[in-house]
Amino acid sequence: MKPGKRLILFYLPGTVLYLALFVYPTLTGLYYSITDWDGLSPSYRYVGADNYARLAEDIVFRKSFANNLKFMLAVVLVQTAVSLALALQLTKKNKRTVALRALFFVPTVLSSVSVGFIWTFIYDPSLGALNGLLEKLGLGALTQNWLGDMDLAIFSVAAVQAWAHIGQMIVLYVAGLQAIPRELLEAARLDGGTRGQVFRKVTWPLLAPAAAIVVSYTTIQSFKAFDLVFTMTGGGPAYSTEILSTFIYGAAFTNGTFGFASAASVVFLALISLITYLQFRLLRADRVSY
Amino acid sequence: MRYKSKLVTLLVAATALTAALSACGSASSNGNSANGGAPNDASPSVSAGSSSEAPSSSAPSGEKATISFIHWRGEDAKAFDAIIGKFERENPNITVETQVFPSDQYQSTAQAKLADGSVGDVFASFPGAQFASIAKAGLYADLSGAAFLSNFLPSLIEAGQRDGKQLAVPYQLVYNIPIYNADIFAKYGLEPPKDWNGFLAAAEKLKSEGLVPIAFPGADIGPGQFMNPMVMNNAPDPDIFAKLEAGETKLTDEWWVKTLSQFKELNDKGYFQKDALGTKDQGAGALFAQGKAAILATGSYQLAQNKKNNPELNQKLLAPITVSEDQAVYEGIHTTTFMLGVNAKSKHPEEAKKFIEFLSRKDIAGEYANATGQNVTVKDVEYTSDELKTVAEWTDKKTRFQPRFTITNAEIQKAVTSSIQAVLGGNSPEQAAREAQAIVDQQIGK
Secondary structure (H helix, E strand, O other), X not given: OOHHHHHHHHHHHHHHHHHHHHHHHHHHHHXXXXXXXXXXXXXXXXXXXHHHHHHXXXXXXXXXXXXXXXXXXXXXXXXXXXXXXXXXXXXXOOHHHHHHHHHHHHXXXXXXXXXXXXXXXXXXOOOOHHHHHHHHOOOHHHOOOOOOOOOOHHHHHHHHHHHHHHHHHHHHHHHHHHOOOHHHHHHHHHOOOOHHHHHHHHHHHHHHHHHHHHHHHHHHHHHOXXXXXXXXXXXXXXXXXXXXXXXXXXXXXXOOOHHHHHHXXXXXXHHHHHHHHHHHHHHHHHOOOO | OHHHHHXXXXXXXXXXXXXXXXXXXXXXXXXXXXXXXXXXXXXXXXXOOOOOOOOOOOOOXXXXXXXXXXXXXXXXXXXXXXXXXXXXXXXXXXXXXXEXXXXXXXXXXXXXXXXXXXXXXXXXXXXXXXXXXXXXXXOEOOOOOOHHHHHEOHHHOXXXXXXXXXXXXXXXXXXXXXXXXXXXXXXXXXXXOOOHHHHHHHHHHHHXXXXXXXXXXXXXXXXXXXXXXXXXXXXXXXXXXXXXXXXXXXXXXXXXXXXXXXXXXXXXXXXXXXXXXXXXXXXXXXHHHOOOEEEEOOOHHHHHHHHHHOXXXXXXXXXXXXXXXXXXXXXXXXXXXXXXXXXXXXXXXXXXXHHHHHHOOHHHHHHHHHHHOOEEOXXXXXXXXXXXXHHHHHHHOOXXXXXXXXXXXXXXHHXXXXXXXXXXOOOOHHHHHHHHHXXXXXXXXX
């Protein structure tokens, strides 16, 4: 055997795992999406594209999609901006910044179900810590029905999603910031650049690759969210926090319409693929060189 | 050469790992089905009663029979152990094996397990959608005419009837109507109101005394619980939701729009606690247990928990009457569940019926009720705790089976409860009803 051919064998285990654990379930899902299987009965019928046609009309699916977009935009904006602001303060290597970085990272380590329950209690309108704190600070006017207000609930959950992942993003930004050659920054300062100018003209362009990773990671991760919504609101009140993943879960496991849920999953997969593709295109266009 | 042998070793190891992983997958799925099929394999289940006997094929009298009992009440396992012990002493030829499955799993998989007749000679089932689908699959043996049926209160076992046959007997009894603090009511000279104006007046009085009239867990269980007494007299037809699912009535019709308007009225007048839509079960329960709220809009199953949180509480049940007194048809809502049935494919139907007969005796039912804190559908049971007695008073009243449980499509159920959240969130009743009906229309394909 030639060494080249022998190397092909190395692909085998990975390929087998990938085929068995990813490709096969995906194809099965695709297959069930053209049936009316209820997830239980041994028999089912082929319904062709019926599930997809129903999905296109489905009111709750549309609401879920709109909520998904709202959730994604809110998380991307908050998570990217806040973690950048914090990372800029935490780039220097000393005990204080390392300790703070570790502190900000803690929520990432917690299981998202615990995070959901913790924040459900914090958000409780009458017993919760958040409204209690606002009252104590004399900001009683700012207290909200965080998870019960139909216009606000999705953003309250988005804030928790951002809170839980900011630490991770800080690490990425800090790595990006530390990779910027110090000479460049010093030169810019010596030339009389203000802090704002140095950031805009030097730091930010050189940080673009890290920022691109943060944005793309955050987008995909927030689009796929499930656990926080599931534990905190269950999609309510009145569908105001229903997102695609909870919609699919409900269709499959509560309502026993597996075929329909499979169709929704296929659409979900297509949407995520599209977003990922678009982002990779943008990333490539955005790549900087010194 | 050495390079090559290393490569081969690595490859073999990797292949072995892959094989092991995939074997794992298939082994566990085999394990599940084997477990579903073999009554004597009690590995993942809670086994109660005496040790397993060899299965006897048929059971003429004198020969030993093992019957399988499946249900979802893990918390009642101890009480059932004791009762099964007594049953086996009385019937030395019968052994009962119990398997307990978590209730969410039970909802979805019980039917599949029952299908081949090897487990669940006696099995529990949920009313509504699960009962309907098991009945449709023909898995209930007909219990009509069995002598033990007379041990039950007739109105409380109707949920187990279909096409004139008694297919299952509900064992547990819950009233899905609000709990009120009887001491607070007495202090302000209030009686459970008999009509809608009286209900509003009582709430106004409580509010003026600085109390929360009604603690309402609007974020989770509240809408699904409180909708039942709110709708019972607005739509006295017991088949109203069956008609909704058949497209013969709409949520935009008067009965539901009126119900939504009354929800809105309670909310707008401040009779629910502030931000009711953001309040969960525990939060509302805490308001009530602390004496800050006079009424808790959930159901009798919460009596014991409230008592645990505040042993001083003096609790009773009341239902809002949403119409004038002369138009009121029902006084409250009951749910009868834990429906015991005999598997139509059981090899030991007589032994299985004997076990249900045993459970239906008033002393045995009483033992179960007092040990578990659950009221039962059996007649003349002596309850020991105040909470169980409070509930038992209601068996003489004219109550109706929980309407929400008669909705068999889960999406429609969600549309209905969501419309309640929508009016509390500020939508008009007409708009909320219209939006919910649009979802119903899609679900029923109209």
